[in-house]
Each structure stands twice: as C-alpha cells, then as structure tokens.
Amino acid sequence: MAEHDLIDTPDAGEHAASNDSTSTSAVVIGGRKLSIEEVVAIAQHRAPVALNADPAWRARIQRGADFLRRHLAAGATVYGVNTGYGDACVVDVPMELVEALPLQLTRYHGCGMGHYLNDAQTLAVIAARLNSLAYGFSGVRPVLLERLADLVNHRVLPRIPAEGSVGASGDLTPLSYVAAALAGERDVMFEGRLCDVRDVWSELGQTPLTLAPKEGLALMNGTAVMTGLACLAFARADHLTRLTARLTALCTVALDGRAAHFDATLFEVKPHAGQAEAAAWIRDDLKGRDDTPGHRLQDRYSIRCAPHVIGVVRDALSWVRRDIENELNSANDNPLIDPDNERVLHGGNFYGGHIAFAMDSLKVAVANLADLMDRQLALLVDVNFNNGLPRNLTGAAPARAAINHGFKAVQISSSAWTAEALKNTMPASVFSRSTEAHNQDKVSMGTIAARDCLRVLELTEQVAAAHTLATVQAARLRLRIDNSTPVPAPLQTFMESVSAQSPFVDEDRALEHDLRALTARIAACELLQDYRGGPQA
Known part of the structure; x- marks a missing residue:
C-alpha cells in the first residue's frame, strides 16, 4: 500500500477509545501514520488507542484475512501457514494441523530471559505491533487488532523478557509473549498485580483469542520490540x-x-x-x-x-x-x-x-x-x-x-x-x-x-x-x-x-x-x- 493509499483521517485524534471513558483524545490506529510522540504518549499512559472507524479501512483489513483463507483452500502453499517455520519451511503442515500451528509458534518461543520490559516499554511495543498490523498487509482479522487495542486500553501488560531476539526474523521470542497473552497463556501485569491472563480476560468479560492461520506469525515476525x-x-x-x-x-x-x-x-x-x-x-x-x-x-x-x-x-x-x-x-x-x-x-x-x-x-x-x-x-x-x-x-x-x-x-x-x-x-x-x-x-x-x-x-x-x-x-x-x-x-x-x-x-x-x-x-x-x-x- 503506497503512502497515497492511506486513508486520510484529519480528525483522527478526536475519536476516543470506546473502553477508556477517561480520555477525550485517543491515538487513532489504522489508515494514518503514527508519530514517535504518539507512541510515547501511549507508553506514558497519556493517551488510549482507537482503531480507525472508517469502513473502507476496516473492510480492507478483512479482505486480507478472507483472501488468505481462500488462497489456502485453493491448495496454495504459504510459508508459516501450512509449512513449518524458518529452516523447516520445506516441511508441509497437513490441513488438519494448520489451525493449531499459530499457538505452537508462540509456545516454543516462550524462552526469553533477562529483566522484563517495564510498563512504558511494553505499551510502546504493543503500539508498534498494532500499527504495523493495521497497515493492512498482514492478513490478520480486525478482531486481532481490537484485542491488541484492548491490551493497551485496559493496561493488560504481557511480561516480556528483554533478551532473546537477534532482530531478524523480527523480535520473535519477546513478541511471543504478546501473542500468548492474546491466546490466553502466560502471566500479565494487570492493575498492579501479576495475574494469569485467562483470569484477566474473564474479568474483562472476554475469552482468549483463537489465533487464525498466520496470526501467530504476524504478531511475532516483526520489529515491534526494537521499534517501540x-x-x-x-x-x-x-x-x-x-x-x-x-x-x-x-x-x-x-x-x-x-x-x-x-x-x-x-x-x-x-x-x-x-x-x-x-x-x-x-x-x-x-x-x-x-x-x-x-x-x-x-x-x-x-x-x-x-x-x-x-x-x-x-x-x-x-x-x-x-x-x-x-x-x-x-x-x-x-x-x-x-x-x-x-x-x-x-x-x-x-x-x-x-x-x-x-x-x-x-x-x-x-x-x-x-x-x-x-x-x-x-x-x-x-x-x-x-x-x-x-x-x-x-x-x-x-x-x-x-x-x-x-x-x-x-x-x-x-x-x-x-x-x-x-x-x-x-x-x-x-x-x-x-x-x-x-x-x-x-x-x-x-x-x-x-x-x-x-x-x-x-x-x-x-x-x-x-x-x-x-x-x-x-x-x-x-x-x-x-x-x-x-x-x-x-x-x-x-x-x-x-x-x-x-x-x-x-x-x-x-x-x-x-x-x-x-x-x-x-x-x-x-x-x-x-x-x-x-x-x-
């Protein structure tokens, strides 16, 4: 998507996040460029996030997920969706296991070490990943973006170990902790306490997300930690x-x-x-x-x-x-x-x-x-x-x-x-x-x-x-x-x-x-x- 294809939203800052009633000025994600200062505002708890309400942008995100489903159903081979990961890209994954593959990716990458990122760093990482996926080239569903926004706005903060990324194929291991939190696994910080993320989703009236094909890879295979x-x-x-x-x-x-x-x-x-x-x-x-x-x-x-x-x-x-x-x-x-x-x-x-x-x-x-x-x-x-x-x-x-x-x-x-x-x-x-x-x-x-x-x-x-x-x-x-x-x-x-x-x-x-x-x-x-x-x- 070229720069001129981004949806113009001149009043984007006026859209408040639906689940943060204390703010009147949310940072809008999707169809517009994000600035460093906006990421810092999110990280410092000075602004919630809101997904762009423009129907054209939302429809484009959905089209990407729909095309990927059709492409797979037609028998196409897509790396990390119906193949193994990395060097195992030559390994075909049977269709009956394709749905299970994203969660497997998050699990075996759960090997981070070192200190945990602090709250501001974690929020900056989530904001960076959300903005990249909202670009519309990752084949993820709108609900995935909504859940990432929930992490920010409800301050559901995955405990992300700082060490374990070589910076290509992206920040795989640290970002696995974000993906796992969406899927209902591992611990998070919530309201100042360490919690099992399943309990937090229940408290918020939601269920963990079942990651669709490629969504585990889309969450993890990127530069969000270093960029945040x-x-x-x-x-x-x-x-x-x-x-x-x-x-x-x-x-x-x-x-x-x-x-x-x-x-x-x-x-x-x-x-x-x-x-x-x-x-x-x-x-x-x-x-x-x-x-x-x-x-x-x-x-x-x-x-x-x-x-x-x-x-x-x-x-x-x-x-x-x-x-x-x-x-x-x-x-x-x-x-x-x-x-x-x-x-x-x-x-x-x-x-x-x-x-x-x-x-x-x-x-x-x-x-x-x-x-x-x-x-x-x-x-x-x-x-x-x-x-x-x-x-x-x-x-x-x-x-x-x-x-x-x-x-x-x-x-x-x-x-x-x-x-x-x-x-x-x-x-x-x-x-x-x-x-x-x-x-x-x-x-x-x-x-x-x-x-x-x-x-x-x-x-x-x-x-x-x-x-x-x-x-x-x-x-x-x-x-x-x-x-x-x-x-x-x-x-x-x-x-x-x-x-x-x-x-x-x-x-x-x-x-x-x-x-x-x-x-x-x-x-x-x-x-x-x-x-x-x-x-x-």
Whole structure:
C-alpha cells in the first residue's frame, strides 16, 4: 500500500477509545501514520488507542484475512501457514494441523530471559505491533487488532523478557509473549498485580483469542520490540540535548564565563543545523549576560564547544526520527498478504537493520553528552578551574569547611557512570550471528542495539542529574560571592524548580535520594517544564 493509499483521517485524534471513558483524545490506529510522540504518549499512559472507524479501512483489513483463507483452500502453499517455520519451511503442515500451528509458534518461543520490559516499554511495543498490523498487509482479522487495542486500553501488560531476539526474523521470542497473552497463556501485569491472563480476560468479560492461520506469525515476525524501544529512546535523547544546553548556559554563569562564545555569527559560518539550534538555546538562556567579559578570554572546550557536541545529537535525531518512523509505519512481517492484488509476498521486511544502525549511532551520540556534562562538572568542583568557587562546591560555613566535601563523591560517581556509558557504545549491529540452521544467517541485532541505547541513556541521565544538582549549587555559590551576577530569568526558574526538590547543600548529606528523584524526572522528560513551551515528549 503506497503512502497515497492511506486513508486520510484529519480528525483522527478526536475519536476516543470506546473502553477508556477517561480520555477525550485517543491515538487513532489504522489508515494514518503514527508519530514517535504518539507512541510515547501511549507508553506514558497519556493517551488510549482507537482503531480507525472508517469502513473502507476496516473492510480492507478483512479482505486480507478472507483472501488468505481462500488462497489456502485453493491448495496454495504459504510459508508459516501450512509449512513449518524458518529452516523447516520445506516441511508441509497437513490441513488438519494448520489451525493449531499459530499457538505452537508462540509456545516454543516462550524462552526469553533477562529483566522484563517495564510498563512504558511494553505499551510502546504493543503500539508498534498494532500499527504495523493495521497497515493492512498482514492478513490478520480486525478482531486481532481490537484485542491488541484492548491490551493497551485496559493496561493488560504481557511480561516480556528483554533478551532473546537477534532482530531478524523480527523480535520473535519477546513478541511471543504478546501473542500468548492474546491466546490466553502466560502471566500479565494487570492493575498492579501479576495475574494469569485467562483470569484477566474473564474479568474483562472476554475469552482468549483463537489465533487464525498466520496470526501467530504476524504478531511475532516483526520489529515491534526494537521499534517501540527506539521511540522511547528518541524522546529521552531529545530531552537530554535540551537539558545539556540549559546546563551549559547555567555553567557559564556559575563559572563566570563568556556568553560571546555562542554568538549567532559563529554558527552561521559553520552551518550545521543542530549545532546552530543548540547554540541558539544557550544564547537565549544567557540573554542579559551578553556583555559579561568573564574570567578568561576563552572558556574551556567543554563550555565553548558544547553546541558542537550537542549539535551532533540534534542532527542525528533528524535522520533517526526518519528511520524510526519509517519502521513504525511499515508492514514488517513475512509473508505479506496483498489484499488488493491478491498476492502472497515472501520477503525479509522483518530485518531490523535501520533500527539497529539508528540505535547504535544514537547511543554513541548520547554517550558524548555524558562525557560533556562530566567534564563540565569536573570544572565546577576543581578550585584550579572553577574561577573562585569553593572547593568541591561545598556550601559550608568557613568554620566547618575543613570537614565538608560537597560534591566530591558526586563527581566521582558521575565519572563512573560516564565511563560505563562510553563502554556500552560498542555497536551491536556488527555482531550478527548465524542462527536456526543457517536460515537466519545474517541478522540485525536491532533489539540489542535498542536496549544498549536505553542503558546508555539511563547512565547519561544519572550524569545529568548529578550535573544539574552541582550546577545549581555552583550558581548559588557564585551569587554568594557576587550577588550582582546576572542570572537570566529562564535559568532562575530552572534553579528554583531543582531547588524545590533538592535544597542547597551547606552541610554534607547523602544525595542518593535527590539524585534518584531527579533522574526519574529526566528519564520521564519532565525536568524542563518551564522550557520552550513545556516538557518535551
């Protein structure tokens, strides 16, 4: 189905999900393109989903399932429907066993390991799979899409182990847990408790779904896990770029640095768009300090070159968005069922190479943000480089200064988190392994890349939390030294927001709880509520 074949639904956001009466704005699935931000809204419980009400779209979905039934009845051979899976595609499945085959697929793939995906990750995965199947090339029935929507809207969350996918033939093992939940097998989280999914369907007044031919394969043979995780990673990386820019501006104040390093002309003559964007954010935050000369003619690289580091991430995000949203809005299982031309297309759209490369690249770019912030933090705590601030940013009275160490240990921890983030930048996509009797002999490792990226983001958010607390402390200490230091309004508002959660550190105290609370705000993209029109999705 070409882009122009998608059904135009300009008022799609006005369709509320029938089983979520608390929302007036559902994300409509089917006949339209889904954005990263919509997936994040679903994952963060800010929006339910609703299947497109357009009869033409629904009829097209049904035509695909009907054609597949007729095709099989005519004696055609369709991979994974009346054949074995993978290397066993040469094994014919008798017609009397065709109906049993989908459930068998879900069962033998129930071998995932590692930690379970959290609620937001699980919802993002389901949204990605639902949107792909709603494209209309998978030969599934409308009722399957309805049940996937039920998982989202009723928060029936399969427990999906994170490990076990090589990223082609799609995310088979982790997605088997979604398919099994629809079929009434395995455990789910529901209303905060671990439940047998059959009990949950009964509580909701429904029965488990009997998977039709190909529906098990359609649910599992795709890139939904890596793509759902990539959507969340994109949003968090976007937020981190904005936060790093703000902290650079506040560091400039705290270190009594020069706003002139972010002059627009500098970035007009080296026209990388992301670099100019980051410099503009910092410049806006420093309005009112334009003529402040600073201690040094040129600030150190981690301040002066911050837009050049942040800009790499901003420019990367532009093509990362393109590739994630292309994957999100694609039919990526195998075989594909063309309901309009009544063809079965055997191919390899389950291969997650674009997501793998995007996530490998993004984790490198994000780790550079960790390194940048860690270097800025090192300047702040060191009396040799912080332009007159107290050693380790201690706020203690002079009589107590000898036994107070301020942010010394926070900087050590930040360095540890940064080192671990940098260590995790090894690309996953180059570690293809031949599997499954050399049928899957070149695989993407896209899901491992996405999980690596999320881990790098987690570590970088911890660095950002440490840097935020330290930079706010440093700015307050600068004002203590010279209360006439100009602090532009956006930075004042930011300092107040942080200080409301983590007060000024005069006497040493354990900062773990402050750091954890602030890291959670950063991971949820909530720290910059006052910034650029509200929190970033």
